[in-house]
Amino acid sequence: MREPTFMILTALAGEPLHGYGLITEVARLSDGRVSLRPGTLYGALDRLVDAGLVAVEREEVVDGRLRRYYRLAEGGADLLAAETERMRRNVAAATARLKTRTHRGAPRLSGGTA
Amino acid sequence: MREPTFMILTALAGEPLHGYGLITEVARLSDGRVSLRPGTLYGALDRLVDAGLVAVEREEVVDGRLRRYYRLAEGGADLLAAETERMRRNVAAATARLKTRTHRGAPRLSGGTA
DNA sequence: ACCAATATATCGGGTGCCAAGATATAGCGG
DNA sequence: CCGCTATATCTTGGCACCCGATATATTGGT
Numbered sequence A, B: 001m002r003e004p005t006f007m008i009l010t011a012l013a014g015e016p017l018h019g020y021g022l023i024t025e026v027a028r029l030s031d032g033r034v035s036l037r038p039g040t041l042y043g044a045l046d047r048l049v050d051a052g053l054v055a056v057e058r059e060e061v062v063d064g065r066l067r068r069y070y071r072l073a074e075g076g077a078d079l080l081a082a083e084t085e086r087m088r089r090n091v092a093a094a095t096a097r098l099k100t101r102t103h104r105g106a107p108r109l110s111g112g113t114a
Numbered sequence C: 001a002c003c004a005a006t007a008t009a010t011c012g013g014g015t016g017c018c019a020a021g022a023t024a025t026a027g028c029g030g
Numbered sequence D: 001c002c003g004c005t006a007t008a009t010c011t012t013g014g015c016a017c018c019c020g021a022t023a024t025a026t027t028g029g030t
Helices: A003-014 A019-029 A038-050 A074-100 B003-014 B019-029 B038-050 B074-100
Strands: A054-062 A065-072 B054-062 B065-072
Touching (some): A003 A019, A003 A038, A003 A054, A003 A065, A003 A074, A003 B074, A019 A038, A019 A065, A038 A054, A074 B074, B003 B038, B003 B054, B003 B065, B019 B065, B065 B074
Antiparallel strands (some): A054 A065, B054 B065
16 A cells, blocks of 8 residues: 555544545644645545445535545555554564664674674 | 565665565565565666665676675665655554544544543 | 476556646635 | 635546566476
8 A cells, every 4th residue: 555545544544534634634644744636635535435445424515615524434444454564564674674784884794804 | 665665675774685585585574475576576676776776786696597686775775764764654643543443433533521 | 307496587557646737616915 | 806825626647666477597306
């Protein structure tokens, strides 16, 4: 799973949101790192609804503007949890490898200077 | 960055490896979660070398078979560290949101039980 | 003789993301 | 009144990246 999709599921794990609300919420919870574009968002939502990972909660009309609220389905929460755990392990592996590197010059291998 | 590329950089953060060695090392350090395919691997390596993130360390011929060793360039290590930190934050955000969810039924919103 | 493992390379196809722009309403400043 | 910004959704075209499959070549086991 790619980052935009991951952040959409994460945002919906908190509460149901409509598309535009997702754009602002994802920007907020990522401290501005992830800026969702319309083409990405609505494409992803269609895909996620199609896969049964996200469902349309309800639709509202406010000031003549449609708001379509999406909620995380059970399968979506399970997938997000699995994906989070997978990433956690990858992060742990990368962190461990990066720590073994000397911070100046090449990494010391088993032989050392012997 | 996608998972195969992330794991390639992670594997190379430990020590220089040749292509086939990367396939086995990535499988090992991911406990079998990531199975690198040739098409993915060599395409990614070409791309990473082209971007200056990975460099060809040396070439050996063992038993008539070529081994081309790749090492992580400075830019690659920096990128891997940045990407790891980014993922760590995403994982933290997702973990926090998932924790707020009641494990049966709908999530409790701001009101709580008050 | 055949198959598995080692080792690299290439091609076709698909997924998912992005840039860009279209559509529509409402409020604010010039 | 006109343009700009914010709110809100939708569509199209293109690209990056990955995957499956296949090709090539050597060594060793059965």
